[in-house]
Amino acid sequence: MKSTYELTVRGYELDSFGHVNNAVYLNYAEAAMWHCLNRYGLVELLQKEGLFPVILESSLRYLHELHLLDPVRIETEMYCSAGLVRYTHIVIQANTGLTACRIRGKLAYVNGERIICDIPQAARELMERDSHED
Numbered sequence: 778m779k780s781t782y783e784l785t786v787r788g789y790e791l792d793s794f795g796h797v798n799n800a801v802y803l804n805y806a807e808a809a810m811w812h813c814l815n816r817y818g819l820v821e822l823l824q825k826e827g828l829f830p831v832i833l834e835s836s837l838r839y840l841h842e843l844h845l846l847d848p849v850r851i852e853t854e855m856y857c858s859a860g861l862v863r864y865t866h867i868v869i870q871a872n873t874g875l876t877a878c879r880i881r882g883k884l885a886y887v888n889g890e891r892i893i894c895d896i897p898q899a900a901r902e903l904m905e906r907d908s909h910e911d
Contacts, residue, residue, distance in 0.1 A: 780813035796842040809851040835882035
């Protein structure tokens, strides 16, 4: 499944050099992930199933800087793979089209006892729907 999330760089996200602090990119990725899950109806489905998405790992590759008030577009792709959900977020400076950061990782669905569970079939079906832009 694919989704696009947009935001504007805020002043409190900057480091001492005037660009987005490295840790903020993980916040951007998290916001984009929840946007994507909600867009496809997975938030409601997971709540009904008593499951929660838990990020197991994320790898970031910084490519270009983002600055104050830069418009940002995050293109997210998520898919099922071997019982986990793999994701890629491409963080793009919207005015220039330059990729600022690429984030790859995987997450699992866990239950209330913090046990990793299989991806529900209904969730798999939602994730395999045709991609669309928001």
